[in-house]
Amino acid sequence: MSSTRAPIIVLIAPQMGENIGMCARAMANMGLSELRIVAPRDGWPNERAVAASSGAHAILEAAKLYDTLESAVADAHVVYATTAREHRMAKPVVGPQEAMEQSRRRIGAGQSVAILFGRERIGLLNDEVSLASAILTIPVSQDFPSLNLAQAVLLIGYDWLRSGGDEGELIGFVTDLGSPPAKRAELFAFFSHLEGELDRSGFLDTTDKREAMVRNLRNIFHRTEMTEQDVRTLHGIVRSLSRGRGGNSG
Amino acid sequence: MSSTRAPIIVLIAPQMGENIGMCARAMANMGLSELRIVAPRDGWPNERAVAASSGAHAILEAAKLYDTLESAVADAHVVYATTAREHRMAKPVVGPQEAMEQSRRRIGAGQSVAILFGRERIGLLNDEVSLASAILTIPVSQDFPSLNLAQAVLLIGYDWLRSGGDEGELIGFVTDLGSPPAKRAELFAFFSHLEGELDRSGFLDTTDKREAMVRNLRNIFHRTEMTEQDVRTLHGIVRSLSRGRGGNSG
Numbered sequence: 188m189s190s191t192r193a194p195i196i197v198l199i200a201p202q203m204g205e206n207i208g209m210c211a212r213a214m215a216n217m218g219l220s221e222l223r224i225v226a227p228r229d230g231w232p233n234e235r236a237v238a239a240s241s242g243a244h245a246i247l248e249a250a251k252l253y254d255t256l257e258s259a260v261a262d263a264h265v266v267y268a269t270t271a272r273e274h275r276m277a278k279p280v281v282g283p284q285e286a287m288e289q290s291r292r293r294i295g296a297g298q299s300v301a302i303l304f305g306r307e308r309i310g311l312l313n314d315e316v317s318l319a320s321a322i323l324t325i326p327v328s329q330d331f332p333s334l335n336l337a338q339a340v341l342l343i344g345y346d347w348l349r350s351g352g353d354e355g356e357l358i359g360f361v362t363d364l365g366s367p368p369a370k371r372a373e374l375f376a377f378f379s380h381l382e383g384e385l386d387r388s389g390f391l392d393t394t395d396k397r398e399a400m401v402r403n404l405r406n407i408f409h410r411t412e413m414t415e416q417d418v419r420t421l422h423g424i425v426r427s428l429s430r431g432r433g434g435n436s437g
Numbered sequence: 438m439s440s441t442r443a444p445i446i447v448l449i450a451p452q453m454g455e456n457i458g459m460c461a462r463a464m465a466n467m468g469l470s471e472l473r474i475v476a477p478r479d480g481w482p483n484e485r486a487v488a489a490s491s492g493a494h495a496i497l498e499a500a501k502l503y504d505t506l507e508s509a510v511a512d513a514h515v516v517y518a519t520t521a522r523e524h525r526m527a528k529p530v531v532g533p534q535e536a537m538e539q540s541r542r543r544i545g546a547g548q549s550v551a552i553l554f555g556r557e558r559i560g561l562l563n564d565e566v567s568l569a570s571a572i573l574t575i576p577v578s579q580d581f582p583s584l585n586l587a588q589a590v591l592l593i594g595y596d597w598l599r600s601g602g603d604e605g606e607l608i609g610f611v612t613d614l615g616s617p618p619a620k621r622a623e624l625f626a627f628f629s630h631l632e633g634e635l636d637r638s639g640f641l642d643t644t645d646k647r648e649a650m651v652r653n654l655r656n657i658f659h660r661t662e663m664t665e666q667d668v669r670t671l672h673g674i675v676r677s678l679s680r681g682r683g684g685n686s687g
Contacts, residue, residue, distance in 0.1 A: 213588070215581035243581060284599075326598055331465035331493060338463070338591055345592055348576055349534075381674075390677035404670060411661040420654060424631075427640035428678035 194267075194290050194300040194347060195221040196340060197259050199315060202228045202307050208239030208247070209337035210304075215243035217344025218351075222250040223259045223301075256303070256315055264298035265290065268311055268319035269339055271332055279321040283346040286323045291350045302343060304336055366416035373418045378405055380422055384429045444517075444540050444597060445471040445549065446590060447509050449565060450556040452478045458489030458497065459587035460554075465493035467594025468601075472500040473509045473551075506553070506565055511622035514548035515540065518561055518569035519589055521582055528656050529571040533596040536573045541600045548618055552593060554586055567652045568621070570659050616664035623668045628655055630672055634679045 196214055201207050201224065211222060224231060231252045240247055253259035260266050267286055281289070290300040303319060305311035316322065325342050327334060334342070382401060385391045391400055411417075446464055451457050451474065461472060474481060481502045490497055503509035510516050517536055531539070540550040553569060555561035566572065575592050577584060584592070632651060635641045641650055661667070 212581075216577045216584060216588070218578040218580070241583065241585075326595075327466045328468040328598065330468070331462075333491065334466060335491075338466070338588070341588055341591065342595055345576075345595070348578065384678055385674065388677040388680060390673060400670075403666070404674075407661060407663065407667045407670065411657060413657065413660075416653070417657045420650075420657065423640060424635065424654075425678065427638040428634055428675065430638060 192294060193219050193221070194287075194294070194302050195223055195263065197223045197225065197256070197301050197303045198227070198336070199225045199256055199303060199311060200228065200306040201336065204229055204233035204235030205239040206307060206336045207233060208236035208241075208243075209335075210340045211236070211240040211243040211246040211250075213337045213341035213344055214246055216341065217348045219340075219344050219347065220246055220249070222246050223253060224250055225253045225256050225259050227252075256318060260301045260303070260318065262299055263301035265293050265300045265321075266303060266319040267301070267321050267323040268303045268316045269323045269325070269343065270305070270311055270316060271324065271327075271334070278316075278319070280324055281321055283323060283325055283343045284350070286321070287343070287346040287350040290347065304339060307336060366414035369413045369415050369418045373415060374408060374413065377408070377418050377421055377425075381425050384425055388429070442544060443469050443471070444537075444544070445473055445513065445551045447473045447475065447506070447551050447553045448477070448586070449475045449506055449553060449561060450478060451586065452557050454479055454483035454485030455489040456557060456586045457483060458486035458491075458493075459585075460590045461486070461490040461493040461496040461500075463587045463591035463594055464496055466591065467598045469590075469594050469597060470496055470499070472496050473503060474500055475503045475506050475509050477502075506568060507622075507625055510551045510553070510568065511620065511625070512549055513551035513621050514618045515543050515550045515571075516553060516569040516621055517551070517571050517573040518553045518566045519573045519575070519593065520555070520561055520566060521574065521577075521584075528566075528569070528659060530574055531571055533573060533575055533593045534600070536571070537593065537596040537600040540597070549620075551621075554589060557586060563652065564648075567655050568625070616666035619663045619665050619668045623665060624658065624663065627658070627668050627671055627675075631675050634675055638679070 196210065196219055198207060198210060201210075204227075207224065207227065214220065214222060227233065229235075231250075232247070236247055237244060251259075267281075267290075293300055302323065303311060303315065305315065323343065325334065325339060381404070382391065386393075391397050408421075446460065446469055448457060448460060451460075454477075457474065457477065464470065464472060477483065479485075481500070482497070486497055487494060501509075517531075517540075543550055552573065553561060553565065555565065573593070575584065575589060631654070632641065636643075641647050658671075
């Protein structure tokens with residue numbers, strides 16, 4: 188059994204070294220590291236793969252070469268065949284998100300998962316698909332469905348990465364605003380400062396409309412998640428603009 | 438207001454025609470169609486872009502060329518800046534899934550959404566990020582985070598495509614603010630008015646600190662979902678407070 192803690196990427200008979208290199212780069216982007224290559228057209232190792240990998244050399248150096256698909260996936264517990272077409276086979280068809288969530292569970296249980304990618308243009312042959320446990324189809328626009336090899340690896344890798352909860356973590360640091368959030372009292376003090384100056388400058392009507400104007404004005408700032416620093420800045424602005432007009436806050 | 442029913446992809450100063458072409462292909466894969474290009478290094482149109490687009494010619498032919506980022510996003514209501522780094526700005530940071538779900542709600546409510554992508558290697562400059570409503574960060578492996586332009590477009594487009602799964606349910610809970618949401622051009626005009634007065638009043642240092650002060654200031658307003666009425670009100674405030682100090686806007 189493989190000790191890999193992420194899915195194994197298996198490229199079947201890839202033609203261009205560049206594509207193998209770009210697949211390695213996409214794998215590295217998404218935290219995948221184990222690459223297996225079955226019968227590459229131009230042999231192995233391949234200089235063009237190295238040049239196109241943008242520095243993902245470790246993956247290429249560790250890549251394993253196989254003569255047949257059967258031997259490349261012999262130790263896998265689950266094999267997904269990435270296809271654009273349905274192949275009309277009595278086999279489950281899953282999307283990348285579902286497949287990667289399944290994979291994470293399987294790998295967590297000590298199993299090994301392989302994902303097959305076919306040769307450029309032609310893709311996987313029916314015989315090859317028949318060796319997979321399930322078909323993995325990437326959702327794309329029906330008007331323009333053609334993805335290259337590295338793009339397909341990238342998108343599936345993306346769902347692998349996210350199945351680990353990474354986007355969730357990312358969203359967690361959304362509102363580090365660099366300064367503590369302003370308390371309401373600080374906001375109210377700013378309102379009072381601003382409205383005082385606007386009364387003096389004649390901006391706020393003293394008629395019935397004043398109340399509605401003040402409400403709208405306050406709402407602009409209520410809707411913002413303001414920090415203490417922001418409130419200090421706004422005070423500074425009002426003070427600076429009012430200076431010379433004889434405002435009280437100059 | 439743009440009638441686009443999907444986010445607009447905005448490439449800032451792209452260098453290689455090949456990358457523009459591959460972006461167009463990635464857009465087509467994911468059902469995106471509106472491309473805007475700001476100051477491409479090698480001019481426009483570009484034969485290499487066409488060659489690299491794998492047939493996504495319609496997107497390149499319809500692409501619009503701009504001199505400045507400001508003009509390219511003038512009609513957008515929401516602008517996401519795609520960055521790998523945090524830029525240490527007081528601006529929300531969202532992942533692609535959340536950003537595309539937000540975008541689908543905004544677009545469903547008749548708004549227009551733009552997504553900025555920076556030049557190769559260097560990415561977006563701080564000044565460019567300062568014009569965006571939020572920072573969009575793609576989750577990638579921390580050990581190998583570098584994505585090329587087309588890969589970044591592809592991954593965000595992928596989440597756009599998938600966010601369409603439950604479109605019907607998502608549309609409709611955008612807050613009714615009682616006035617149409619402000620377009621970026623309206624916000625930019627307000628920035629220019631406010632910053633002009635603050636220069637005259639001496640609030641903004643003319644030293645190194647000016648740039649950072651301006652960025653922080655803009656971010657206070659970027660974080661608010663402002664309406665056209667709000668922007669008019671803020672103009673009125675700045676005009677009124679500056680009056681008598683000999684400001685130009687009195």
